[in-house]
Amino acid sequence: MDLIEESKRLAAYTAVDQHVKPEHKIIGVGSGSTVPYVVDRIFQQGKEVNKGRVFIPTGFQSRQLIVSAGLSLGDVDEYPAIDITIDGADEVDHQLNCVKGGGACHLREKVLAEAAHTFVLVADYRKNVQYLGTNFLSGVPIEVVPFAYAKVLNNLHHSLGSPKATLRMAVKKAGPVVTDNGNFVIDAPFEREHMIDPQIIMSKIKMLTGVVEVGLFCGMAKAAYFGNEDGTVTIRWDDGRIEQVAATQNEA
């Protein structure tokens, strides 16, 4: 396994070990390349503990992960109060604000984050930044209803300070990316000044008619786990604490 994959695994395993307890019965499962390790580790907790649990996916990919692991599937309309949701992120800042939606799943992800008693992020070391927009340069993902995309782009270009905002185009299909909810996605890069307190620009974007959800999650996470190249895990907590967990505590 290469270093980046290994750091994703370490972050996911440590977060599950610290947060997914036998008494947790309703569990939200996020999206992205780190989340398969979350499901692996939950699966390793054993049949007995998983028997009474229901797992809520944030999209097609996590639904498949839950089904393939033989875990029970549910949805947030049946289970609107979730014990814990664990999810990946495209970037996380020093205050645990994060960018999500690189895989166009951020609408369901935000619903499951908000429905959860505890929301935890898992990622590799490249996502651990002081300010959003440091390494993840494609911009803030914004899900929009299809007929409003040109109007929202116009708003972003001329009123909200993102002149390079673009409609996300599909690969191996002509036309735009279509989300699991049948919508389009705009990627809107912003200057650093907007990322110092991203809640402000998040609220302005969300107020644009036609916007369904913004891939900025502000003040939602309890903790973020970052796997490092040296085999340690850095944990950032919502109260500002930073912990470093040694490699030996992370063995599978």
Ligand SMILES: O=C[C@H](O)[C@H](O)[C@H](O)COP(=O)(O)O
């Ligand atoms: O829409 C996708 C999600 O927000 C992902 O959680 C995010 O893009 C991070 O994915 P990965 O762990 O693959 O970098």
